[in-house]
Amino acid sequence: MIVAEQKSLEEIRRIIAPYEKVLLLGCGTCVTVCGAGGEREVAFLNSALRVAQAKSDDGVHNFSEYTVKRQCDFEFLDVLVDKVNEVDTILSLGCGIGVQVVAERFPDIPILPGVNTSFMGMAKEWGVWDERCAACGDCRLAETAGICPITRCTKGILNGPCAGTKNGKCEANKDMDCAWILIYKRLERLHQLEKMRRYYPPRNFRVIPRPRRIVMKADIEQGEDNG
């Protein structure tokens, strides 16, 4: 899932400053799971903003809140049409995709981001999320025992550990496991160390040129066959 972190109250107050009526818009998928922008966080942010406003005595904002099932799909945004007409801006607590889909759907109103979209990852334990995929477009997990060196090695290198690893940890962060030590141990356990002995050539950064787009080939071909 996509993992995000809510921006600081201070930054949110700064970016909404020019607008009077603000719709706080949550999203019911990834950011709900990682506790950054779901219904609960929207309600909490609404209260926090009101309190901050009352304390600072510059009560110019009028907040409303709503959470859609998914911000990253036009079909879930239709319910917002009336609400959008009544506000000056939308502060989206969806990920960067959500923010942009809302912007694309409602071209006449400013959209502001309320979270920093951080990475794609997993909940390691409650409250701790770890990055797991860099969406590189050229998955090599078959060769690395299901552990991604592009994401989990600070240098994203492909041919084994650098010399900076110590106690199984990374030179960049002593709390982080060295991805290549993990890969070695798991390949050894699976009797697949020959995969580590292979040479891996430099990555192709144009596997999918930026900005990336995928067109579903199977359906089109099937459609053509049927037609």
Add this chain to the structure above:
Amino acid sequence: MANSLFEEKLNSNGFLVTTEIGPPKGADVSEMVHCIDLLKDKVDAINVTDHQSSVMRFPSLGGCLLVKECGGEPIIQVTCRDRNRLALQADLLLAYSRGIKNVLCLTGDSVDVGDHKEAKPVFDLDSVQLLKMARGMESGKDMVGNELKGTPQFCLGASVHPEADFIEPQLIKFEKKVIAGAQFFQTQGIFDLESLKKFMQYASQFNIKILAGIIVLASARMAQYMNDNVPGIIISQAIIDELANVEKGKGLQKGIEIASQFIRTIREENLCHGVHIMAVGKEGIVPDILEAA
């Protein structure tokens, strides 16, 4: 035929001695030139580091040009941290065209350990891919197969960490570097000759030259600091204790003594093909170490 003076020495059976200079942080190279003059006739080649520990400095390529101008034999350290494959190939072409043919291919330290922590880490290639890239250029083609006008020839080196606390994956990578074209290796700092011996039992099956890395320590505090902060350094408690037990102000002298003793033993017992002395920041003591060894 050898591509460089250093390669000629690699091909001979003599005991090799290299050292390294860290370029200045700034445009004043006078001290560096002084160092080069001091060292150039006492060693077989001088490495110039490439923003060591990811701290921004005068560039390795510029430093190697100075070594050349002073009449020394440079080894350019090239890391993958700051340049993508276009820039790396271009720098190698420039290096070759100016007579810098010895190249130490490194992945490079993480940006996180340096002084520009917010910089974008590049790592378009890793050290194995860099070696292969340089070897590939010798066939007269760039990485994508386009023809080069003028074909460079290099003497390629790499690094290896015989004292890594988990050695097996390091040995796999070492072998990949050999296959990719490394002719010589300068090891990370050696603080335990037993681990060097063990490594050499493995490494001697390959037709390459190994230069044991010798780091000169100036105090127990420095040793502890390096253990905690410098990637890949593992200094034994025995050496830290030895440094801690000397009179105040005599630490560097002790460090020189330890380094000299290591070098003497390595040479006398023929443990490997030479040494690479790392005394960055106090390069001036290298002649004393060699004298004592």
